[in-house]
Amino acid sequence: MKHSLILLVAVSALACNRKTTDTAVTVIGGPDPSLFAAGAIVGDVTTEPCRLSNRTDTTCYVFTVAGKPPDHDIGPFCPRTITDPADRVGLWIENQQTYDITGKWVTELATFYNDPAWQLYEEATGKVRVTDSKEACEAAARPDVADEYNNYCVECSLDYFDSPPVVTVRIPTTPIKLTTSSPVGRDAKVGVSLSGVVYEPPAPTHAILAAHTIAAFDDCGGHVNPHVGYHYHAATGCSAEHAQTDGHSPLIGYAIDGFGMYARHTGTGAAPTDLDACGGHEDTVRGYHYHVGEPGENQILACHFGATGSVTEGGS
Ligand SMILES: [Zn+2]
Ligand SMILES: [Zn+2]
Known part of the structure; x- marks a missing residue:
């Protein structure tokens, strides 16, 4: 009787633990700061006490990213x-795809979005309206686009700062x-690339679009805003990678929970088929890790x- 009571207590304690951590998962290693590209991080990586989202007090790697990639334009x-x-x-x-913002594509926006209010260019000259100053960038590169920048192609330059x-x-x-997983909030971050560029939530x-603007991304899936500088909304294969020796796709960054982020596809073009809702799965080499979404x-x-x-x- 006494023994089964002790067993019951032990089992309940385990059950309680499982509410916050899943002991079944394999955690192999942890983030390796030495894998960041040269120039990705400003100053040193320190190890400091920190409190995580589930109120666990632990240690974190703390570092400042450069705000611009050292390895691509x-x-x-x-x-x-x-x-x-x-x-x-x-x-x-758009529509799970990426589109080149060619001049011709800009002229077809009214058809593309089935909305005649699209007019990103001047009929007479063929000039595309682009935000080309710090003031214009600050007024247009935000979700509530200032009225005067309706029908603009929006871009910012790091040179403004x-x-x-x-x-x-x-x-x-x-x-x-x-x-349980937690969705990436609109104002939260997804992670950071090995090139020191922050992975942002969906643009x-x-x-x-409601403001008839196109907040253009470059071919690397990034653009500049006044708050975080250059950041990615897609992983297109431009930034630093750490190759894996077993045919698995390369490491491209770390999520803010510390798990590795890997390219979607392996060298042979295959994508994993057993991913969970967050894009994660587990193997014996890497433990639990993520594969990033397709650029589109x-x-x-x-x-x-x-x-x-x-x-x-x-x-701060
Ligand atoms: Zn953005
Ligand atoms: Zn994998």
């Missing part, structure tokens, strides 16, 4: 005229997998299955 974004070809422009994401925004990343040194394309999905990860650290803007 930024842009181009918007076309300047209605004849600009694909190699002089960036991307737009004296120094890139300071973005501090905290990710757990040992990731903790939870039994708010409905708000952007406007969603790098839908959710996190781990207790998350944080990404803060403004040096």
